[in-house]
Amino acid sequence: QFKKLRNTMKVLILVLSLAALTVGENIDYHVVVRTSASQDAGTNGHFLIYATGHSGEEQELGVLDNTSEDVAQPGSEDTHVLKEIADVGVIVCVEIIAKSDDAWLIDGLDISSPSSPKYTFVNADHILLSSGWFEGQSSLKMCRPKVQYVVTTKTAPKYAYGHSAPGTNDKVHATVIGKNGVS
Numbered sequence: 330q331f332k333k334l335r336n337t338m339k340v341l342i343l344v345l346s347l348a349a350l351t352v353g354e355n356i357d358y359h360v361v362v363r364t365s366a367s368q369d370a371g372t373n374g375h376f377l378i379y380a381t382g383h384s385g386e387e388q389e390l391g392v393l394d395n396t397s398e399d400v401a402q403p404g405s406e407d408t409h410v411l412k413e414i415a416d417v418g419v420i421v422c423v424e425i426i427a428k429s430d431d432a433w434l435i436d437g438l439d440i441s442s443p444s445s446p447k448y449t450f451v452n453a454d455h456i457l458l459s460s461g462w463f464e465g466q467s468s469l470k471m472c473r474p475k476v477q478y479v480v481t482t483k484t485a486p487k488y489a490y491g492h493s494a495p496g497t498n499d500k501v502h503a504t505v506i507g508k509n510g511v512s
Contacts, residue, residue, distance in 0.1 A: 374429025382417030430461030
C-alpha cells in the first residue's frame with residue numbers, strides 16, 4: 330500500500346509541477362455561459378469577466394460579447410474562448426461586471442483552462458446583472474465553496490523506529506490535493 334501511495338504522490342507532484350509551469354503564462358480560457366430561460370433574461374450587452382486563482386491573483390479575462398442576435402438569448406448556452414490571457418492557476422472565483430444597462434440573468438457558467446479543470450459556478454441567488462442603477466446589480470461574484478477538512482494524525486509510540494521521542498515541537502503543514510485542485 331505504501332508503494333501505491335508513493336506512486337500516487339509522484340503523479341500528483343508531476344501534475345502540480347506542470348500546472349505551476351503555466352501560471353503566469355498566456356493561455357486560453359473556455360467559458361460556457363447559460364442564460365436563464367426567463368422571458369427577459371437575455372441581453373445584447375457587454376460584460377467583463379474576471380477569474381481569481383487559488384493564490385488570490387485576479388485576472389481580467391476579457392469581454393463576454395453578447396451583441397450577436399443569437400447569443401445570450403433566454404435559455405441559451407453560449408461558448409466564449411478568451412485567448413492569450415495570463416494564467417491564474419486553478420480558478421476559485423469568477424466575477425462578471427456589467428458594462429451595459431441591457432440586463433442579463435445567467436443561471437451559471439462553466440470555466441476551464443489548461444491549468445484549471447472545468448468547474449461550474451452557479452448564480453444561486455438569481456442576481457440580475459445590469460450597469461443601470463434602476464435594475465439588478467453591476468457585478469456578480471461566484472466562488473467555489475470553502476471546504477473544511479478534519480485531519481487526524483497519530484504519533485508513533487515511544488521508541489518506535491529507534492527514537493525515544495517521536496513527537497515534534499515544530500509546526501506541521503498539510504496540503505490537500507484533489508481532483509479539483511489544491512487547498
